[in-house]
Amino acid sequence: MTPFPPARILAIETSCDETACAIVENGRALLASTVASQMELHARFGGVYPEVASRQHVLSIVPVVEQTLAQANITLNDVDAIAVTRGPGLAGSLVVGMNMAKGLALGLNLPIVGVNHLEGHIYSAWVYQADEAVPPEPQFPLMALLVSGGHTELNLMTDHLTYKRLGSTLDDAAGEAFDKVARLLDLPYPGGPSIQKVAERGDPARFKFPRARLDSPYDFSFSGLKTAVLYTVTDLKKKSKYLPVEDIAASFQAAVVETLFEKTMQAAREFGAKEILVAGGVSANRALREAFQSQTEFKVNIPALSLCTDNAAMIAAAGYYRYALGHISGMEMDVQPAWVLSD
Known part of the structure; x- marks a missing residue:
């Protein structure tokens, strides 16, 4: 109760x-x-x-x-x-x-x-x-990853309404990066669902897009990743009329998911979190949900779609x-x- x-x-x-x-x-x-x-x-x-x-x-x-x-x-x-x-x-x-x-x-x-x-x-x-079914009550402290079109940040939540921001994006939010890359690939708005759809048919290992390594362990940066996709698309268009959209989308999505997952897991371990919470529009992404739900180290709470x-x-x-x-x-x-x- x-x-x-x-x-x-x-x-x-x-x-x-x-x-x-x-x-x-x-x-x-x-x-x-x-x-x-x-x-x-x-x-x-x-x-x-x-x-x-x-x-x-x-x-x-x-x-x-x-x-x-x-x-x-x-x-x-x-x-x-x-x-x-x-x-x-x-x-x-x-x-x-x-x-x-x-x-x-x-x-x-x-x-x-x-x-x-x-x-x-x-x-x-x-x-x-x-x-x-009634979801269980939150267990504090918990690590909250907020990931949306306008925001990407990690917050340690020690009680109801009590937060400590550990890190945030230094440039593009994850959802914003999805939208911008979708435009590069001529995919419809909003970019998140469009990239997810085509990425399911692609090879996430074909392109080795960068994962930003920052001085602050819990900050995020997606501008370099977005630029790498731009250069890849530009280069491929010079060489061929065919653009492997599915593989580019899958490789980009894999880079974003890996970054979000690894930083959240690291923060949860360091601060002794009892559970991880992932929320915001990008939390609807199937690959991101599967990454967190497949690990067994922490209880994970993600909202209904x-x-x-x-x-x-x-x-x-x-x-x-x-x-x-x-x-x-x-x-x-x-x-x-x-x-x-x-x-």
């Missing part, structure tokens, strides 16, 4: 290009979740176009909240608190969700809790739906623990587009 008081949290997430709302009970039980994706709108730009994203959030936010309440079969009067993504993210997108959340909190006289988007990704690993990419269930889950521990934000809260998790 949870040592925290029961509460039903309605959360809103608009940090990038998904308009999302969810209702979670006691930090873990998912009652309803709605995500309005803008992927098709941004595909023609090869990435998220901030102005388009914020305008689409304005159009989608009210229907998304209404749909979530209907799915949960409850009313706003059944909610105990409002949680909202405060950052990091696109300022114009964050403001839409923040204004909606403040309006709900003010109108219903409910407490409002601002949640770090990265913290939400961590808490997504403990969310379950009614027809799923439906919770790897941006959603509001994760914000409700993290928001519950902030609410239960008394971290109420207040109506004066503003968005924080650049927000380090350990701040």
Whole structure:
């Protein structure tokens, strides 16, 4: 049983290009979740176009909240608190969700809790739906690898809401590298799923792409890897009309997965972690999941595929623990587009 008081949290997430709302009970039980994706709108730009994203959030936010309440079969009067993504993210997108959340909190006289988007990704690993087995409670200390389009970092988590950042990317995030390499290979956006799909038919050992060796053992760098892929593609195109896309994708993916896996395992050993948690959009990558799930040294917790990419269930889950521990934000809260998790 949870040592925290029961509460039903309605959360809103608009940090990038998904308009999302969810209702979670006691930090873990998912009652309803709605995500309005803008992927098709941004595909023609090869990435998220901030102005388009914020305008689409304005159009989608009210229907998304209404749909979530209907799915949960409850009313706003059944909610105990409002949680909202405060950052990091696109300022114009964050403001839409923040204004909606403040309006709900003010109108219903409910407490409002601002949640770090990265913290939400961590808490997504403990969310379950009614027809799923209840995941075990987290065991602290744990090593959290956050890996997404905008962030790649290692955090030591010693208790609920308590983090120490051990390292982060010095340039491109892993998900960003996937998107850029996908463009080099003329694969569709988003790059992560596209590279994974073609990599399954490729030889991951054909190209020996570099793994960055840095002075700081837990920092990441993917710009050199991306550049190596660029040079390889350019050189191959000069020699032949045929480009071995599958082998390049597989070799690139193998380099990313190996780097993420090895650094996380090393950190878990050094800091005596009881478990490893992998979260964020790139945690949906099959090769990355298999790498962690195949090792037997540590218990590994990875969110369900439906919770790897941006959603509001994760914000409700993290928001519950902030609410239960008394971290109420207040109506004066503003968005924080650049927000380090350990701040």
